[in-house]
Structure formats: C-alpha cells, structure tokens
Amino acid sequence: MAAFTLAHNLLFAPTPPLKTLKPHQKPKPHNLTITATSISGRKLRAAVIGGGPAGSSAAEVLAAGGVETFLFERSPSTAKPCGGAIPLCMIDEFSIPLHLVDRHVTRMKIISPSNLTVDFGSRTLKSHEFIPMLRREVLDSFLRSRAQSNGAHFITGLVTDIEVPDFSSSKPYVIHHTINNRKQSLAVDLIVGADGANSRVAKIIDAGNYSCAIAFQERIKLPDEKMEYYHDLAEMYVGNDVSPDFYAWVFPKCDHVAVGTGTVCARQNIKVYQRGIRERVREKIKGGKVIKVEAHPIPEHPRPRRVRGRVALVGDAAGYVTKCSGEGIYFAAKSGRMCGEAIVKASEGGEKMISEEDLKREYLREWDRKYVNTFRFLDLLQRVFYGSNAGREALVELCGDEYVQRMTFDSYLYKKLAAGDRWGDVKLVLNTFGSLMRCKVLGREMETLKL
Numbered sequence: 376m377a378a379f380t381l382a383h384n385l386l387f388a389p390t391p392p393l394k395t396l397k398p399h400q401k402p403k404p405h406n407l408t409i410t411a412t413s414i415s416g417r418k419l420r421a422a423v424i425g426g427g428p429a430g431s432s433a434a435e436v437l438a439a440g441g442v443e444t445f446l447f448e449r450s451p452s453t454a455k456p457c458g459g460a461i462p463l464c465m466i467d468e469f470s471i472p473l474h475l476v477d478r479h480v481t482r483m484k485i486i487s488p489s490n491l492t493v494d495f496g497s498r499t500l501k502s503h504e505f506i507p508m509l510r511r512e513v514l515d516s517f518l519r520s521r522a523q524s525n526g527a528h529f530i531t532g533l534v535t536d537i538e539v540p541d542f543s544s545s546k547p548y549v550i551h552h553t554i555n556n557r558k559q560s561l562a563v564d565l566i567v568g569a570d571g572a573n574s575r576v577a578k579i580i581d582a583g584n585y586s587c588a589i590a591f592q593e594r595i596k597l598p599d600e601k602m603e604y605y606h607d608l609a610e611m612y613v614g615n616d617v618s619p620d621f622y623a624w625v626f627p628k629c630d631h632v633a634v635g636t637g638t639v640c641a642r643q644n645i646k647v648y649q650r651g652i653r654e655r656v657r658e659k660i661k662g663g664k665v666i667k668v669e670a671h672p673i674p675e676h677p678r679p680r681r682v683r684g685r686v687a688l689v690g691d692a693a694g695y696v697t698k699c700s701g702e703g704i705y706f707a708a709k710s711g712r713m714c715g716e717a718i719v720k721a722s723e724g725g726e727k728m729i730s731e732e733d734l735k736r737e738y739l740r741e742w743d744r745k746y747v748n749t750f751r752f753l754d755l756l757q758r759v760f761y762g763s764n765a766g767r768e769a770l771v772e773l774c775g776d777e778y779v780q781r782m783t784f785d786s787y788l789y790k791k792l793a794a795g796d797r798w799g800d801v802k803l804v805l806n807t808f809g810s811l812m813r814c815k816v817l818g819r820e821m822e823t824l825k826l
C-alpha cells in the first residue's frame with residue numbers, strides 16, 4: 376500500500392512533484408504495479424532529458440501544447456563545445472533574436488591541400504544573406520528560458536538512472552536524478568532523450584551504437600588587427616595534414632576565433648591534426664592567446680533504434696548530424712520540435728496517453744520522410760570528396776563554380792532542396808566528373824562505392 380501511495384504520489388502529485396531523499400538514502404525501488412492506462416483528471420507528463428537545442432525545443436512545444444513538462448539539464452552554465460554556425464532559416468523558424476548573433480559571416484574561404492583558395496559567398500550571397508555565428512551558451516540559455524516561459528518546469532539536475540518496468544505496458548517511467556547532490560525521483564508518462572552524443576536515455580532503450588567523430592577546438596583570442604581579418608570571414612581547410620576524413624575550420628566568434636578539426640577514422644591522432652590546422656593558419660593567428668580547449672564526440676549517423684515504448688530520442692542522442700558539414704544545431708532543434716509536436720498531436724493536447732506506434736508514426740516517419748535523403752546525400756559527398764587529397768582538390772576546384780555555390784547556399788541556408796535549372800545541373804554534373812577525372816579519383820571511388 377505504501378509503495379502504491381509513493382508511486383501514485385510521484386505520478387499524480389501537483390507540480391513540482393519531486394520526491395526528495397536525504398543525502399544518505401538510496402532511492403527506494405518503486406512499486407510500479409499501478410497502470411496509467413487512463414490519464415483522466417490530469418495532464419500527460421513528460422520528462423525531457425537534456426537542455427541543449429533539441430531538449431529545449433521539445434520542451435517548449437510540449438509545454439505550450441498542454442503537456443506537463445519537466446526539462447532536465449545537468450549544467451546550464453557550461454557551454455557545449457561547438458562552432459556555433461547555424462543556417463539563416465533557423466533565425467526565423469525558431470524566432471531567434473538577431474542580437475544573439477555574434478557574427479554575420481558573409482565570406483567563406485575553402486582551402487585545398489595545395490593551398491588553392493576559393494572564395495565562397497562574396498559573389499553569390501544576396502545582400503540580406505549571411506551565416507549566423509553564435510555562442511552556444513547564449514543560444515542554449517535563450518532556448519531554455521523560452522521553454523520555461525511556455526510553462527516547462529526547468530530542473531537543474533543530473534539524471535542518473537531511469538526505471539522502465541516494461542516498454543510494452545503503460546506503467547510510469549521513473550527518472551532518478553540528483554539536484555545539488557540530493558537524490559530525487561519523478562514518475563512520468565513519457566521521455567524525450569535529448570542528452571547528446573553520450574546519451575544515457577539511448578542506453579536505457581538499447582538504441583544501439585553509432586560511430587562518432589571526435590571534434591577538437593581551441594578558442595583563440597587574437598590581436599585586434601588579426602581579428603579584423605576574420606570579422607565576417609570563416610575558413611575551411613581540407614587535407615591529410617588537418618583531417619583524414621573531415622575538414623578543419625576557423626570560425627569567428629564574438630571576440631575570438633574557434634580553430635578546430637575532426638576525424639572519425641583516426642581519433643587517436645586528433646591532436647596531430649589540430650597541430651596541422653594551427654600550422655596552416657600560423658601567420659593569421661600569430662600573437663593569439665588560447666582561452667579555451669574543448670573536445671566532444673559528433674555522431675556520424677542515426678542510431679538503429681530511436682523510439683521504444685514511450686521514449687523517443689532527438690538531436691545528437693538520435694544521431695542527427697550531417698556528414699560532410701558536421702551540422703547538428705538546426706537538426707537538433709528541428710527534431711526536438713517535431714517530436715514535441717507529434718506528442719501533442721497524438722495526446723490531443725496532453726489529454727490522452729500515447730503509444731510507441733504514435734511516436735513512430737507522427738515523429739519518426741515524418742522525420743525520415745523529410746531528411747533521410749539529405750543525410751544520405753551528404754554522406755556520399757563526404758566519401759567522394761574527403762577521402763583523399765586528390766578528391767579534396769577536386770572539391771575546392773568545384774567550389775569555385777558560382778552555380779555550385781548558389782546551390783550549396785540555397786540548401787544550407789534554407790534547408791530546402793534547391794531547385795536548380797536544367798542546364799546548370801548538366802554543367803554541374805560535367806564539371807564534377809571533369810574535376811574528379813583531373814584529380815584521378817573517379818575510377819577508384821567508383822570501385823569503392825560500387826556505382
């Protein structure tokens with residue numbers, strides 16, 4: 376009876392229904408024999424684990440849509456290691472105030488292994504277009520506050536364990552967490568796992584592994600005249616010296632630059648590649664002072680399983696980062712929002728219990744329909760162009776083409792499949808083959824890709 380009361384209180388107590396345990400106490404195993412087949416008289420209750428762009432976007436939509444929502448973030452004051460570049464469409468789509476943007480990048484340079492440099496953007500970007508660069512601490516805290524003002528309960532706490540009695544039943548799930556080292560627990564109807572690349576939620580639902588790149592980045596404060604060079608400019612470097620399978624970057628931030636690189640296939644050598652990019656930009660960062668060094672995994676592809684029972688993964692936890700560009704902020708926010716909307720729809724505004732089928736139909740299927748081809752296409756590009764120095768030379772050569780630049784910006788900035796013109800597309804295909812032939816990689820890549 377006591378266990379029933381505890382579980383009942385956890386599930387149905389008024390907000391905030393947190394059970395605080397004394398520091399020496401272990402959380403009691405909850406008797407979860409009650410079933411929550413009906414939720415009449417209360418709202419559906421969701422836990423969103425992780426307060427990055429994915430979690431905050433999910434929490435905002437859930438709370439605004441009538442679901443009682445708890446957003447957990449273990450360390451709101453630390454900044455996620457990130458380049459901070461977002462597509463222009465995200466500003467409008469997610470109503471991000473322009474004053475949060477540190478830099479409006481209007482010029483990009485892409486630099487080949489032989490130091491062939493192509494200007495990307497100065498001729499092709501329209502006067503109102505730019506790549507917004509933000510600090511993640513600024514963006515994340517804005518998105519979290521907005522979720523709160525829409526009604527989400529924000530909990531600064533580390534989720535340590537999740538108790539799932541049975542994925543196929545409608546019994547509640549219990550979130551064990553610590554707040555200031557005090558153990559607490561909360562029973563919920565459903566969970567959105569937005570806890571990043573090392574997701575605990577993914578482990579709980581046995582989501583399967585994905586391969587990860589490791590990204591390494593130094594934030595460097597430059598002397599004023601050197602910083603002026605990067606005022607509205609971002610640089611991308613390719614070559615075996617800076618990464619065997621990705622690119623290295625110099626991105627301008629508010630008062631410093633982020634200089635970094637990534638790799639999947641040679642993660643143990645990441646510091647060698649970081650030295651490589653520092654060497655390539657030696658003159659440009661001379662006199663600079665390193666103010667922060669950071670490293671973090673970047674998922675390479677979606678996990679084999681992203682939904683189980685009433686648990687759904689979003690953002691990096693699900694594996695939504697595009698190859699080739701390593702872009703994940705927009706896809707995190709978008710997947711969080713789509714997942715939140717799916718739950719609100721299936722629960723009719725928080726009035727009904729949802730099921731695994733609802734999540735698969737309303738969230739997963741929609742996501743895959745919208746984005747699976749984008750992810751596959753960028754995967755193919757990475758394999759063709761990043762695998763060898765010859766491929767990278769071909770990539771940089773192609774980037775000089777105005778049509779390629781316009782198509783790239785249309786797809787990146789607006790996240791829509793760019794509608795090309797037929798003659799332009801024919802020229803693009805011919806130029807691609809021409810560049811690859813010149814770089815003697817076509818035959819070898821055809822073999823690899825079994826085209």
Ligand SMILES: Cc1cc2nc3c(=O)[nH]c(=O)nc-3n(C[C@H](O)[C@H](O)[C@H](O)COP(=O)(O)OP(=O)(O)OC[C@H]3O[C@@H](n4cnc5c(N)ncnc54)[C@H](O)[C@@H]3O)c2cc1C
Binds near residue numbers: 429448449673707
């Ligand atoms: C060096 C680097 C550079 C990058 N540059 C770019 C770029 O320029 N543009 C771009 O689009 N993408 C970039 N990315 C990718 C981008 O950072 C991620 O795709 C994005 O952060 C994913 O957002 P998310 O909300 O899914 O996860 P995250 O941002 O990782 O957020 C997860 C949150 O969950 C919290 N959390 C985790 N576990 C728990 C727990 N147990 N309890 C409570 N809270 C928990 C974490 O503290 C974190 O705040 C870069 C990545 C790296 C590593």
